[in-house]
Amino acid sequence: MAFNKRRIVVTGLGLVTPLGIGPMYVWNKLINAECGIRQLAPTFQNIFEDSPVKIAGIIPRKSDNLPSPDLNNEGKLDMTEWLEKGEKDRLAPFSQYAMCAAMQAVKDADLNDFNGIDKERVVSTGIGSMDDIINTNETFSGNGPNHSVSTACTTGAHSIGDAMRFIQFGDADIMLAGASEAPIHPLSFAGFNKLKALTQGYNDDPEFSSRPFDSKRSGFVIGEGAGVLVLEEYEHAKSRNARIYAELKGYGLSGDGYHMTLPSLDGKGAYQSMSRALKRAEMQPEQVDYINAHATSTPMGDAIEMRAIESLFNINKSSDNQQLQKRISVSSTKSATGHLLGAAGAIESIFTVLAVNKNIVPPTLNLENFDSKSNLKTTKLDQFANTTNSYIISGNETGILSNPQYITAIDYIAKRAQERQINVAISNSFGFGGTNASLVFTKI
Numbered sequence: 001m002a003f004n005k006r007r008i009v010v011t012g013l014g015l016v017t018p019l020g021i022g023p024m025y026v027w028n029k030l031i032n033a034e035c036g037i038r039q040l041a042p043t044f045q046n047i048f049e050d051s052p053v054k055i056a057g058i059i060p061r062k063s064d065n066l067p068s069p070d071l072n073n074e075g076k077l078d079m080t081e082w083l084e085k086g087e088k089d090r091l092a093p094f095s096q097y098a099m100c101a102a103m104q105a106v107k108d109a110d111l112n113d114f115n116g117i118d119k120e121r122v123v124s125t126g127i128g129s130m131d132d133i134i135n136t137n138e139t140f141s142g143n144g145p146n147h148s149v150s151t152a153c154t155t156g157a158h159s160i161g162d163a164m165r166f167i168q169f170g171d172a173d174i175m176l177a178g179a180s181e182a183p184i185h186p187l188s189f190a191g192f193n194k195l196k197a198l199t200q201g202y203n204d205d206p207e208f209s210s211r212p213f214d215s216k217r218s219g220f221v222i223g224e225g226a227g228v229l230v231l232e233e234y235e236h237a238k239s240r241n242a243r244i245y246a247e248l249k250g251y252g253l254s255g256d257g258y259h260m261t262l263p264s265l266d267g268k269g270a271y272q273s274m275s276r277a278l279k280r281a282e283m284q285p286e287q288v289d290y291i292n293a294h295a296t297s298t299p300m301g302d303a304i305e306m307r308a309i310e311s312l313f314n315i316n317k318s319s320d321n322q323q324l325q326k327r328i329s330v331s332s333t334k335s336a337t338g339h340l341l342g343a344a345g346a347i348e349s350i351f352t353v354l355a356v357n358k359n360i361v362p363p364t365l366n367l368e369n370f371d372s373k374s375n376l377k378t379t380k381l382d383q384f385a386n387t388t389n390s391y392i393i394s395g396n397e398t399g400i401l402s403n404p405q406y407i408t409a410i411d412y413i414a415k416r417a418q419e420r421q422i423n424v425a426i427s428n429s430f431g432f433g434g435t436n437a438s439l440v441f442t443k444i
Helices: 023-031 087-092 094-108 128-140 153-168 188-196 234-239 270-278 299-312 341-358
Strands: 008-017 037-038 056-058 123-127 174-181 225-233 248-254 290-292 328-331 391-394 410-413 424-431 436-440
Touching: 008 023, 008 128, 008 153, 008 234, 008 341, 023 341, 094 174, 094 225, 128 188, 153 174, 153 225, 153 248, 153 341, 153 424, 153 436, 225 234, 225 341, 248 341, 248 424, 270 299, 270 424, 270 436, 290 341, 299 424, 341 424, 341 436
Parallel strands: 123 174, 290 328, 290 424, 328 410, 391 410
Antiparallel strands: 008 225, 008 248, 037 056, 174 225, 248 436, 424 436
């Protein structure tokens, strides 16, 4: 089984997010420009009164009893529907989220009873902790090797990329890959607030708080949840007539240990992870249609990623200033969910897979005043490429924009989703300490 001959496809998805639970429920909320960021008090009562930050991306729970247009409680989490009472009592919240997402993914992949599947070749990777991995393997009777990943905000992406390689190297045919995070706790808020990483100006207007690429962005919003994908060897998936969402073709990693929290100001880490993922996928930058950016809504982080994207995906304009024949769409779905830290790369990979599958680019909410000036006076991206891109901000209303006219190479999708052909997409994840990963998903 040669390394480069085994293809990996996505056959199952599971989501627990601030927009709700279930991949298609969450996707519909996302592309209809809904936001899962809200005030902490209704769900976490008498806990955050002294915190300067009083908002988060919070999973909707049936126990919240909050006003909802979904009168039947669709999309709300009730762990008693997923776990036995004894299991629920002994598992930490992030483990519960991981199990819920994993169960969804297995059901979505039509693997409920694993009939006809060699359980010695079914494994899990990186969903939160060793407890999660053991629980998942026990629940689904997978007996293959397991693997745990903990790499800050890149955990989810690393988990998926590592799972890809397990299959490529012939160690498994099916992998459950993803990540889970339950960070809503006063200590987490205090620590990130001490680092000046959290926005504090939107406690009364939480839905406007996460605004990647916008000139008024002031920090990220903590979110909770989990995402799990079923990755499967292509021939194995075909043999059981599995539904295939997309192919995972590339995985790139880099390290740029510049600062405890900041990426390297020259953008080299982001540039290298994206370029290495494309190299592994045997693709060129101009083949990419969509990038799900890591952009968390911090002033420096977003600017550095923007400049890295502009450098790697530089497409020169024609001399007669005609419309470009190719453009790349960029958005950050953290505007709708907040930043799920270790789980971010997992849920955003699922959003990227669905973007490829559905030919819809999800929007960046609250992108009202695009920050075209990155304010990085020390940036040295010209060592990689000369950036000559211009910008267009597509979308000023909610709903899906069909057949837009493009005049730019890099199109930052604002406020409403956009229909377009997406054959190749990248999901970026960049973590504290300079740990970076990019994943390339394509149509099969």
